[in-house]
Amino acid sequence: MLDTALMIVSAILCVALILNLWRLLRGPDLSDRILALDTMYINSIALILLYGMYMRTSLYFEAALLIAMLGFVSTVALCKYLLRGDIIE
Template sequence: MSQAQYLLDLAVIVAFCVVAFAQVMSMLRLVIGPTTGDRILALDTMVVNAIGLIVLLGISQGTQIFFEASMIIAMLGFVSTVAYARFVLRGDIIE
């Protein structure tokens, strides 16, 4: 194993740990968030962290299918965040 490959593996492991810690912190904010806005923001942050974990998994596995899955999850996460925020603000999603 070359030194560049070793450094890449180490960077991916460190990135996994950092993003997993951020996911745990977002879950904590989701549970103890004092307002609904905090909880919406925590859910959106959890989606972003999940996308990061999926991309890191794709890098570590060396396949491209994870990147396509992360794009689908990003689209669903955006739509669900907007829908939930509209529901909280207006009481309905579709006018």
């Protein structure tokens, strides 16, 4: 039962990733593209966590944590560059 639910949620997250990719490529503004990239890494974290639950191992949870930290830092850096034009003051 749990395996079926994990497969259904994984399929839904893959559809969400495809829609995020569409927004990333066709976004009318740079801020929309940054938001789509931010949402893509959140969805990829969810997929990695689901895969870790499916495989019943904790190794994927640590990988998801690393991706979350890198994604947060990259989103902050991109937004700061968008606002000020320079990352390091």
